Amino acid sequence: MTQDPDPFGVLRGHVASVNAVQFLTPTALLSGSGDGVVKLWDVSKRREISGNTAHSKAGVLQIARISPCHFVTQGRDGFVRLWDTTRFSDQANPISSYYCGSFSFTKCATMRSKSQAEAEFTQLVACPGSDFQEILVYDLRAGSTSPAIKMKIHGQARGMCMSLCIIQPSSRIANCTISKQYIVVGDEGGDIEIMDMRYGQYSLSKTEISTEKNPVLAMDIVSKASRIICGTSEQAIIGAELDWDAPKFKCTSEIFRCNYGGIASISVRPDERIFATTGWDRRTRIFHAQKLRPLAILKYHSDSVFDAAFSPDSKLLATGSKDKKIALWSIYQPD
Template identity: 30%
Template structure:
């Protein structure tokens, strides 16, 4: 018989609002950190050794924080995206909590940004714009626009995206309201391939670059994976039927072994990435799970999975850490 799913290692409480987004930072000499963004505009910086918030950052005019990331290889350099249509750059070094720069995107949707550090000190940022079908790619230090990506046909609102570095240069995969996924060549500013895996809006997607395979989720019960072949063409791959509909977010662990999904049914689901084999249903939350994140810890025995929920709690799990 298979082992029952584990309980959380611990729960982080005190966000004071629904937890919309999570980001781990486990590098450097300091303690492992987890950044969380709340529905009331706060960013909590959690010290995972003490399991307490080291800092609480207030910005975005009390609007929801929907995406967070670190850059320049530093725990002190943080970027946040809020529903006030702004991106904020933070300097958290030496106890500071200063917004050093910001960008007004004009975007009113829920599409999260995507950050690509193409080389040390140089980062590309893809963000939604006031034109709800458009992706703008900017050089982050100067906010200089590199390109604007907009489909020629009507695909509806931009819903989700992921940018990464391919051999030929940066590429971006974008999911749209009509269920379409488009693979874009960022340097050439044109679409490489179209795919429509599901008829519903692409609520979330993720791509595992090493395996050249991605996955998308929607309000339906189906998860659909797809591949990027040698001609940079999207091809349907595996699909899996879930018990209940609705996925808010999904993340593939960096080693390409497991996938975690944040469910509208309050559950976290874990799948084997190779064949989308269901492995576990993690149950703790009393409301919809909005976000999942895997830690980037170098020690495989210290790998963690975190989930943020509408119930204002963050659950932290140790699961398949040595698989």
């Protein structure tokens, strides 16, 4: 790619900032806005299929795909809700509502499944709790709306939980089984901490990501390389390698530093060849996931870009912005 690309399409329809975007299928896209509305789009026809006031006017914070037919939404009203795509309309009610009690900007996390064996773990949702250092894990398969696991980060100096990521050892790594599930917590003090779901309160290790003690605002995992990509409020994008034998992260060199604002989101493409970061500087940046070098800057939006999502087939990218628009991109096509 010799020059920064333009979007091949733009979706308009939200009347508030687009805070979250998520593909369900290669042609079905979900978006959530600052007024609590969630919309389902047909990307191939570039039109809205349906919309629903899924949360209060405090806004939608996160949308996560559970399966092609199910997804969860998180609002700044303290609720996480499970929805059926096949019945989604302006009159639809959620399948279940989970009250986590968080009114912060910390997004819930699910795990992307790459095989049928891993699919059961996409039914786990990690959320911030009402206590600013508490993490709640809900099992969507259970009949109860109470959390299956409660965890807590320790140390008042570290501040509140700012970002979450669910990870598991790669199947190619010796002595690692599918049953091992970990939550990575990015905190207000600039550290990331690994916690084992099986032991709840037990912290395995913590690593300093930001030497300037700035909050870790966003994270995503590159499982092939046992690497996590972190974004901070100091405009830095940082990579950390994970030693599964410890398990412990080893902070590597800073990948990139923006000139303005912080990092709003990080999204690794399903094929793990590239990842996208969005920021308050109105830019979406594309990086090589293995070599950790910048590839392109996407400049369409006129205000802060809050979220980015790749399609399941790795062919498309959607970005949502404070300018109330969703841009659609086709970049670095998969092999």
